[in-house]
Amino acid sequence: QKEVEQDPGPLSVPEGAIVSLNCTYSNSAFQYFMWYRQYSRKGPELLMYTYSSGNKEDGRFTAQVDKSSKYISLFIRDSQPSDSATYLCAIAPGGYNKLIFGAGTRLAVHP
Amino acid sequence: EAQVTQNPRYLITVTGKKLTVTCSQNMNHEYMSWYRQDPGLGLRQIYYSMNVEVTDKGDVPEGYKVSRKEKRNFPLILESPSPNQTSLYFCASSSLPGESYEQYFGPGTRLTVT
Numbered sequence: 001q002k003e004v005e006q007d008p009g010p011l012s013v014p015e016g017a018i019v020s021l022n023c024t025y026s027n028s029a030f031q032y033f034m035w036y037r038q039y040s041r042k043g044p045e046l047l048m049y050t051y052s053s054g055n056k057e058d059g060r061f062t063a064q065v066d067k068s069s070k071y072i073s074l075f076i077r078d079s080q081p082s083d084s085a086t087y088l089c090a091i092a093p094g095g096y097n098k099l100i101f102g103a104g105t106r107l108a109v110h111p
Numbered sequence: 112e113a114q115v116t117q118n119p120r121y122l123i124t125v126t127g128k129k130l131t132v133t134c135s136q137n138m139n140h141e142y143m144s145w146y147r148q149d150p151g152l153g154l155r156q157i158y159y160s161m162n163v164e165v166t167d168k169g170d171v172p173e174g175y176k177v178s179r180k181e182k183r184n185f186p187l188i189l190e191s192p193s194p195n196q197t198s199l200y201f202c203a204s205s206s207l208p209g210e211s212y213e214q215y216f217g218p219g220t221r222l223t224v225t
Contacts, residue, residue: 034212041219042218
C-alpha cells in the first residue's frame with residue numbers, strides 16, 4: 001500500500017464548478033498536510049498548508065483534514081480556467097523536511 | 112527574486128555518458144533535495160541535504176550521486192545513465208524543520224536517456 005494515495009484523474013469541469021480533490025494516507029504519525037499546484041512545464045508551488053484536523057480557507061480554496069479517517073481534501077469554489085493544473089497532496093511526518101507526495105490529479109477547467 | 116534554478120532544462124543523452132544537472136538557490140536555505148517525477152508515481156525523493164557536506168539517500172537513490180560543497184548549490188550526478196532514468200527532475204530547497212515545511216521547487220529538467 002502506498003503511503004499516500006491520490007486519484008490521478010484527469011478531472012474536467014466547467015468554469016464555475018466546485019472541485020473536490022482528495023488524498024488518503026496510511027500513517028497516523030503524519031502531521032503536516034500540504035497541497036501543491038503544478039502548471040504544465042513548471043515546478044510545483046505551495047498552495048495550502050495545514051497542521052491540524054479541520055478546515056483552512058484561502059480565497060476560493062479550502063483545505064480539509066480528517067485525521068481520524070486519514071483523509072485530506074482540497075475544494076476549489078468558482079473554478080476558473082486558470083485553475084487548470086496538476087494538484088499534488090503532500091504529507092510530512094513532522095520533525096524533518098521529507099515530503100511524501102501523492103501521484104497528482106490533473107484538473108482541466110473549461111470555459 | 113527568490114528562486115531555485117536548474118540547468119539544463121532539457122537534456123537528451125545516451126546510455127553510459129556521465130552527466131550533471133546543476134541546482135542553485137538564492138534563499139540561503141539549509142535544506143535541498145532532488146526529486147524525480149514519473150507518470151502515476153508522483154514525486155519521489157532521490158537525495159537530500161540538510162547542510163553543507165551533509166547528504167543522505169531518499170527513496171530512489173540508485174544510480175545517482177550528489178554533493179553539497181556550497182550552501183547554495185546541490186548538483187545531481189548520473190555517472191552512467193540508463194534508460195530507466197528518463198524522467199522529469201526537480202530540485203527543491205527549504206528552511207529547516209520548525210521554521211517552515213514549504214519547499215521551493217526549480218523549473219525542472221527533462222532528461223531522456225536513449
